[in-house]
Amino acid sequence: MLSTDIGVDLGTSNVLISVRGKGIVVNQPSVVAYEVSTKKVIAIGTKAKKMIGKTPENIEVVRPLNKGVISDYTIAEIMLKAFIRSAMEKRSGVGRPRICVCVPSGVTEVQRRAVEEAVYKTGAKTVYVMEEPLAAAVGANVDIYEAKGNMVVDIGGGTTDIAVVSLGGAVESSSIKYAGDDYNNALIKYARRKYNLLIGYQTAENAKIAVGSVVKRDEDIEYVIKGRDLIKGLPKAVTITANETVDAFEETTEHILGAIHNVLETAPPELVADIAVSGIVLTGGGSLIYGMDRIIKERTGIEAYVSEKALEAVALGAGMSVNLSDKKED
Ligand SMILES: Nc1ncnc2c1ncn2[C@@H]1O[C@H](COP(=O)(O)OP(=O)(O)OP(=O)(O)O)[C@@H](O)[C@H]1O
Ligand SMILES: [Mg+2]
Incomplete structure (x- = not known):
């Protein structure tokens, strides 16, 4: 079989990479650092991410993916090779592996093929390409084979993928570049x-x-952000509160809510009726922002749940569900 x-x-x-029988064996930021003059890669993953915003001129730190698709093919290939090699060491089987990789729904054929080829070059025997929300659904323990509508919203770093799944496939889906x-x-x-305060990307992410x-809290909490005063040009610290971020986040949140609404509006009514009962499953790191489940529920009238494995669902789902995806044997 x-x-x-x-x-x-x-x-x-x-x-994230899952290996059959072992669970998640690789979980690393998609970041690579290399020496500009020699193009030599000096760090991949966590070590490279720590260098962001702190490198001298001769070192560049890049993310080879942008909005869910490969933007720097050479670097993406190097990164994938390193991660897959490390996953292979944890695998008990022998021989070249069958690998299932996910892409956001709605990518072009060229983008899909770029991912497929990059994985192929890591030494895979077979490469399967699967739509991200379908894998997310499987990884979040949704029975996608049922003749019943389920909705999954995967809010990643670069894209939010929304799908209504039934009978093993995505009946309606959408991918937006807000996440x-x-x-x-x-x-x-x-x-x-x-505040006239310039902060770095990592500071923003930590905050x-x-x-x-994305919803106001009854008990507001504070957080100190540090950066440079844009007027004085000197270091400055400012205390922000959780409830302030709700306003700062509103535009992005509205894009995500609008996309969910659109999918509900265009999906077949029988499936929407099922979703009203079973609820909306949320996956991806973005779903962990405080109040995401609540605001989706408030605005759709449908119960929304953050999957226990929000960050791991796609990789776990990809590792479990080969029969669903396109196949390419060499
Ligand atoms: N606890 C958390 N609270 C809020 N945001 C979080 C949390 N953990 C991770 N994130 C955010 O989730 C995002 C990454 O999520 P994830 O790993 O699912 O994305 P990805 O799969 O790499 O991206 P994509 O699916 O768009 O290609 C980042 O923006 C990160 O800051
Ligand atoms: Mg993702």
């Missing part, structure tokens, strides 16, 4: 406008994870 050996979530922010990382940028913009919210 055919089944995958390795499931890869090649995400904009993180690469978790846009909340970081929203905070950077907000700090600049409101978002610590206090960022």
